[in-house]
Amino acid sequence: MAEWLIESGIGEERAVLIAQGEIIAARAVWDEPWRAGAVAEARLVARISGTRRAAVRLPDGSEALGEGFDPKLTEGQLVIVRVTRGAIAEKGRTKLPQVRPAAAGEVPRAASGLREELAAGPHPVREVPVHGGAFAEAGWDDLVAEALAGEVAFAGGSLVISPTPAMTLIDVDGPPPLPALALAAVPAIAGALMRFDIGGSVGIDFPSLPEKAQRRAVDEALAAALAAAGWQGERTGMNGFGFVQLVSRLERPSLIARFARAPAAAAARRVLRQAERVAGPGTLLLTAHPAVRRAMRAEWEAELARRTGRRIQWYEDAGLALAATFAQAIAA
Numbered sequence: 001m002a003e004w005l006i007e008s009g010i011g012e013e014r015a016v017l018i019a020q021g022e023i024i025a026a027r028a029v030w031d032e033p034w035r036a037g038a039v040a041e042a043r044l045v046a047r048i049s050g051t052r053r054a055a056v057r058l059p060d061g062s063e064a065l066g067e068g069f070d071p072k073l074t075e076g077q078l079v080i081v082r083v084t085r086g087a088i089a090e091k092g093r094t095k096l097p098q099v100r101p102a103a104a105g106e107v108p109r110a111a112s113g114l115r116e117e118l119a120a121g122p123h124p125v126r127e128v129p130v131h132g133g134a135f136a137e138a139g140w141d142d143l144v145a146e147a148l149a150g151e152v153a154f155a156g157g158s159l160v161i162s163p164t165p166a167m168t169l170i171d172v173d174g175p176p177p178l179p180a181l182a183l184a185a186v187p188a189i190a191g192a193l194m195r196f197d198i199g200g201s202v203g204i205d206f207p208s209l210p211e212k213a214q215r216r217a218v219d220e221a222l223a224a225a226l227a228a229a230g231w232q233g234e235r236t237g238m239n240g241f242g243f244v245q246l247v248s249r250l251e252r253p254s255l256i257a258r259f260a261r262a263p264a265a266a267a268a269r270r271v272l273r274q275a276e277r278v279a280g281p282g283t284l285l286l287t288a289h290p291a292v293r294r295a296m297r298a299e300w301e302a303e304l305a306r307r308t309g310r311r312i313q314w315y316e317d318a319g320l321a322l323a324a325t326f327a328q329a330i331a332a
Contacts, residue, residue, distance in 0.1 A: 004118045004125040005134050010272045010303045013114045016138055017123060017194075023138050024229075025194040027114060028255055030269075033060055034097045035111035036251035038083040042099070044075055056081060056099060059108075066099040080106055088253045089261040095165075130276045144270060147196055147255040148263060148323045154188035157181050161192065163257040167201035167245075178207040179214045182242070183221055190225035193246075200250030206242035219244075263322045264295035271325035272296075275304055275312075282329035283311045290316045292325060 002019040017025035029035070042056035042064070053067045056079065066081060073079060081099040088095040118125045128134045135141075146152050152159040157174020170192070172185040189204060209215050215238040222244065223235065233248030259266040271292065275284050284304070286293075293316050305312055313330070 002123050004121075004123050005138075006115055006118070006125060006127045007130050007135055007273075008127065009130055009269065009276070010307070011297070011300050012269045012273075014135070014140070015114055015118060015125075016135060016140060016143075018134075018138050021138065023140065023143055023195055024191070025197070026140075026143060026255060027118070027197055028258065029114050030258065030265075032086050032252075033062070034058060034064065034083050035086045036083055037111040037117075038109070039102050039106050040081060040083070040108050041078055042081045044069070044073055044077050044079055047073075047075060058097075062097075064097040064099045066101070068100045070101070080108070082106065083111065085250055086252050088257060130273060131279075136277075143195060143255075144259075144266075145323060147259045148266065150256055150260060152188055152192050154184060156184040159185065159188055159192060161196070161198075161256050163254065163260050167203050168198050168254065168256065170202065170204045172204070172206050179209055179217070182206045182209060182214075182218045186218065186221045186225050189222070190229040190231065193226075193231055194229050196255045197252070198254040198256065199248050199252075202246040202248075204244040204246070206238060206244065208240070208242040209238070215240075215242075262295075264289075264291040267292045267322045267325050268295040268297075268300070270323070271327055272300060272304055274325060275327035276307060278308075278327050278329050280329040282331050283313050284308060285313050285315060285328050285330045287315045287317065287320070287326040287328075289320045289322050289324070290318055292322060 002017050002024065004015050004017050006013065006015045011031060013029040015027045016023045040058055042058050044054050045057050046055040048054060052069050052071060054069045056064050056066055058064055080102040082102040083097050083099050085098040087097045115125055115127065150161045152161065157172060160171040160173060162169045170189060172182065174181045185206065192198065206218060209218065219237050231248065233246055236245045238244050267288065271286050271288055275286060278284060293314055301312055
């Protein structure tokens with residue numbers, strides 16, 4: 001039976017759904033102040049004329065966009081809202097959180113924790129220590145490397161996954177024969193959607209297939225693979241240019257989107273995890289690109305020292321890739 005494993009890391013909670021020793025789904029929670037499921041008392045600050053949409057100000061002063069508001073509400077009124085989608089960082093901007101009026105009787109509360117959210121699903125949940133080997137054995141480090149690169153290899157080709165303001169784009173790349181390439185990409189696509197926690201609008205750029213029978217075969221294979229993976233949403237058929245669109249609920253940024261928009265912060269969290277797993281005695285030496293050091297918050301480094309009981313030392317190398325972090329113990 002599949003099982004969720006959770007690690008409570010520094011600056012990040014992460015979870016992987018393991019089946020037969022492999023990661024089939026993953027989640028990561030950073031320190032976002034407003035996650036889906038949170039309920040808050042907000043002040044309506046602007047109405048969009050002729051609609052039930054509005055902008056509201058949350059208790060910490062940040063803003064959110066919402067819909068479904070009673071037209072009788074006026075600017076300045078307080079309203080209880082439920083967050084339906086957290087903020088999503090994009091190149092040059094951040095999409096604000098989305099909210100809706102809360103149900104009658106709901107009171108302000110924080111979003112559920114990751115463990116509570118996952119426990120509401122069909123699979124058992126087990127918390128494991130960060131310094132253990134469960135995540136590494138399942139392939140978490142490889143998953144992070146794929147997410148940072150935005151590329152997934154499969155037999156016969158590769159997927160290039162790119163978050164954009166409009167949608168997540170998946171490009172299928174590889175040599176002919178193209179019908180075989182498209183069919184080989186299908187299980188990799190279904191797997192990537194779940195492993196990288198990709199929701200919202202997704203565009204898949206398959207190679208163009210001239211024959212309707214070829215396109216129909218890919219459509220049928222994709223429908224079966226998505227159903228087997230547990231994906232829920234709507235899907236278009238492949239058009240003559242090889243394009244397919246998927247649409248599902250979007251509540252949070254995918255792993256790909258997180259790492260693409262904040263690669264240094266993602267790498268900082270990665271080296272923290274590596275450091276917590278160092279077994280030998282001595283000072284912790286963290287090796288990373290200078291941008292990773294700059295992304296490291298003082299409270300994270302202090303928490304690492306507290307958890308490990310060690311001194312922390314840095315070696316910065318501008319020649320390293322952001323993802324090429326390393327932690328080791330050295331003599332004090």
